[in-house]
Structure formats: structure tokens, C-alpha cells
Amino acid sequence: MTIALIAHDAKKELMIQFCIAYCGILSKHTLCATGTTGKLVSEATGLKVERFLSGAQGGDQQIAARIACNEIDMVLFFRDPHTVKEHEPNEMTLLRLCDVHNIPIATNIATGEMLIHGLERGDLDWRSIVRR
């Protein structure tokens, strides 16, 4: 599966800790991320992460385009609900495209935990059929 990782600044440490905790599961999958999130996760875990532009420069849109092309199977987007981002419309597009294409997306760590356990259990295996 291809998993996209995105974290707002206030949630980057949380994303790092999450990826350290689930490194064993994540290492079996293909990872991509917005620029800074990807850099921090790969440095902290040693996981290979394809890095797009940073969110502010269009990284969210690069990931959204891949979702539209059915190339991403799951999104972990740890959002900071307290700070408004100038590129928020791009983030909303990403969330909408996940709904359009039925891509599971976690916007907080509680949902992220459920998705990662479900992924390990095989709950997302149907994606390999619809991706063909």
C-alpha cells in the first residue's frame, strides 16, 4: 500500500512518535509525504519516504493529485485544529478527494491508530483490487 504522511507543525512531533511506534508496519509499505514531514520522519525512523514539496509550496496538492489518480491507499494527516493555514483550501481539496475516491484518511492520532492496525490486519486489502 502507498501511505501519505502530512503533519501540521504543531503535530510533527506526534507524527514522528507515531512513525517510530509503528515503524515495523510502515516499513512494509510505500511512504510519501509533504516536504518537512517526510524529512523529519525519515531522519527519525530511517524509513524511506518519497518527499513532495512542503505543504505551503503545494505539497498537499501533489498528494491530492496522486489521490485523484488512485495512487494513494491511505492518508495520515495530523492536523492542528487551532491554527488557520493560508493554504487551507488546498487541504480541503485533499480531504474532499479522499471522500470522492473512498481513501481512508486519519486527521488525528486516535483515528491513525485504528487505520494502522486495520492496515496490518488486512482491512485495506480491497485497495489492491480497485487499484488494478
Ligand SMILES: O=C(CO)COP(=O)(O)O
Ligand atoms: O503544510 C503542511 C500541510 O498542509 C505540511 O507540510 P510540511 O510537511 O512541508 O510542513
